[in-house]
Amino acid sequence: MSRTADITAAVEHALRAPSVHNTQPWRWRIRTDTVELHADWDRQLIGTDPDRRDLVLSCGAALHHLVVALAARGLTAQVRRMPAGEDRGHLATVAVRSGRADALDADLFPAIDLRRTDRRRMSHRPVPAEHLQVLTDQARRTGSLLLPVAGAAMRQRLTATLTDAARRQEFAPGYAAELQQWTHRYARGRDGVSAACVAPAPIGHTGVSLLRRFPLARLAQPPRSSGHASADDAAELLVIVTVHDDPLDWLRAGEAASAVLLAATGLGLATTPLSQALEVDETRRALRWDVLRVPEHPQLVVRVGWPAAGAEELPVTPRRDLHSVLLRD
Known part of the structure; x- marks a missing residue:
């Protein structure tokens, strides 16, 4: 296979990266030994x-997917x-060379096709x-923490912050229209969030949901585990932070x-990226100073846990084809 074909x-494979509302907001330019991300x-x-x-x-997630796929x-x-x-x-230019590939990156490659955003109750x-x-x-x-x-x-403070973000966005100009637009895509569309990938709150859930509220939810929740009176789960909440912003x-x-999502998938864990608290200035500051209490800047919350027993395999979310995202010279 030629170098251009490998790239x-x-x-x-980079097109499988997660993106906000599955908008897939990237463009690529492929040359003989380089690829540009825009x-x-x-x-x-x-x-x-x-x-x-x-x-x-x-776009950063897509860039890392690309590096992993090249290493493989x-x-x-x-x-x-x-x-x-x-x-x-123009976010990045990647020069592609032969040589010893990063084995830790290559090990993540099988998870690209397996990873899903799981919005259901976990184990x-x-x-x-x-x-x-x-x-x-x-x-x-x-380069992040x-x-x-x-x-x-701490979890209660995070829950309050996420709830506040949802309340503020409910009245933000354009927010409801965007949510409607990206959850009601046209027939045969290859982007957006399908109702088949969103689950309603589980019956018996005792707290406020940490997940973004979508207009439609048709994905079945897994059955409640025997011996557990609560529908709450043991999912962990992790926050990616950077030194600057x-x-x-x-x-x-x-x-x-x-990297985190692919590694978690490789370990058999289910994952959910949660960006809502970072989309509002006030709640982003609250997440930094009131929840984490650190000088670094929070960029994304990631929910990870074991899939619940009896959870059905999630459908593959659609992606635009390569031709539709290429830039020509």
């Missing part, structure tokens, strides 16, 4: 993501982030500390999100 195949500003969610944080973070083909990736100065839409089985350490190490490899939301009091940090946070 093209890797970009096709933001697709036309896919910005103005009401949901006014500062483009979610959009750039989504025995190729090394030399990444220049924000290479074009005033062209803020009551705790996530082992050694699994959480693996995820922490993966985030650190990409992964902080656990530990203890009942500019578009480069958002891009790197997206790379960390990809």
